[in-house]
Amino acid sequence: RLAHHLIGLGVKPDQPVAICVERSPAMVVGLLAILKAGGAYLPLDPAYPSERLRQVLDDAAPRLLLCDAAGRAALGAEALADLSVVDLDAATPAWADQSADDPDPHALGLTSRHLAYVIYTSGSTGTPKGVMVEHASVLNFLYAFSDIARISERDVLLAITTISFDIAGMELYLPLGAGGTVVLANRKDAPDAVALQQLLVHHKISMMQATPATWRMLLDAGWQGTPDVSVLCGGEALPANLASRLNRGARSLRNLYGPTETTIWSSSFPIETSIGELHHNVPIGRPIANTRVYLLDGHGAPVPFGAVGELYIGGAGVARGYLNRP
Structure with a gap:
């Protein structure tokens, strides 16, 4: 209406x-x-x-x-x-x-080439820029991620992210698209460990996405984890010691990576219990469907295995561009 x-x-x-x-x-x-x-x-x-x-x-x-x-x-x-x-x-x-x-x-x-949303970056590298994202990019992400997360109509996702961040799109459209349930945490509850724990228990939450800082806050406040919860982690580097703490009390654990300019998340890494023995920080994993990730040097050539390079992301998730800017 x-x-x-x-x-x-x-x-x-x-x-x-x-x-x-x-x-x-x-x-x-x-x-x-x-x-x-x-x-x-x-x-x-x-x-x-x-x-x-x-x-x-x-x-x-x-x-x-x-x-x-x-x-x-x-x-x-x-x-x-x-x-x-x-x-x-x-x-x-x-x-x-x-x-x-x-x-x-x-x-x-x-059409699928029209814009779904314009979301502004944080401005950490200068003036905030409006990222123009098309329907096709959002749909590619949702289809790719519904396979990765194995979400169904039985799932209940706790949404805690402001809509000014594109990852709120995952929290809302992924469960709704699968016929699942969204539980909206209000503005006061999202940064409150006790309130989040109550929401997790009361609504029998089966999936939640948050930054490592938020997951650490929950664990430090005494949350023991919930065996039925799929934990999605992104937005900053995930330390291996935090991953192993999270893994002990979750159904599954996944590390995610992606800038606003490539539509929500571009890569995903499923975390096994042995992760603490292997890495200081958890890897960002492999690209989602219809996405490519390259590590290139200053000349645009792939770097040797194990060398440092700059991350280039291509594929269906790449946004149309910045609003009113090159």
């Missing part, structure tokens, strides 16, 4: 549509509606500093914003003045009478 409403407001393929809402079912509805309407979602986390949010709005220049009270407060009246705003927490939504059928992507002219 919301997707039909957005189409009525003029949303077109490749058009960025901003969304700034608290973590809630409405957030997921908003993301899916933007995708179904043919737009590319531009995620803004209301927990981020207002200056950062306005910087993204200025650069991407969306015409439309989906928001709630938290989003309005984070952005401020000045930023909202230049946008058409759709209130997701309206008591009587304007789209209540719209069709409950999915919009026809062919009628919209939507």
Whole structure:
């Protein structure tokens, strides 16, 4: 219904549509509606500093914003003045009478080469850049990863990542695409070891993705692991000693690697119990389906086995490029 409403407001393929809402079912509805309407979602986390949010709005220049009270407060009246705003927490939504059928992507002219989202990098190497990712890249990742993770309709995934990071896409679309369940941790629970443990137990979580820092926080707070949980680890180097601690209490453990520019995760390494004897840091593994990874020297030639080189990633996951930049 919301997707039909957005189409009525003029949303077109490749058009960025901003969304700034608290973590809630409405957030997921908003993301899916933007995708179904043919737009590319531009995620803004209301927990981020207002200056950062306005910087993204200025650069991407969306015409439309989906928001709630938290989003309005984070952005401020000045930023909202230049946008058409759709209130997701309206008591009587304007789209209540719209069709409950999915919009026809062919009628919209939507193809796999159109954008699914524009996500901004952290800016650690300068000004944040908007990475433009197409539907085909996201679908390739989801199909490849559903095979790797062996996810099914029986799985329950605990989603803890802000939608301003692309890995939130895995947490939401991987279980939903398999008919599984998503449990959304709220903003306060995500960094709280006790709250996360309660969510893991209460909802019988079978899969969770987090950084090594978050997994260490859980273990240090006394979490013993859960035999039914598949542990997915990424975002920073995974020390072997942490991997062996995690492995003792999990159904399976996997290390993941990939930059935003190559769509969520590009490589994967399944971790066996003997990992601590082999490596100081756990390897990033092998590329996922339809992906290639090369280690090249300064001249673009492959380095010898065991030598240091620069990582080049090619294949279906490579993003279209940076918004408004070379």
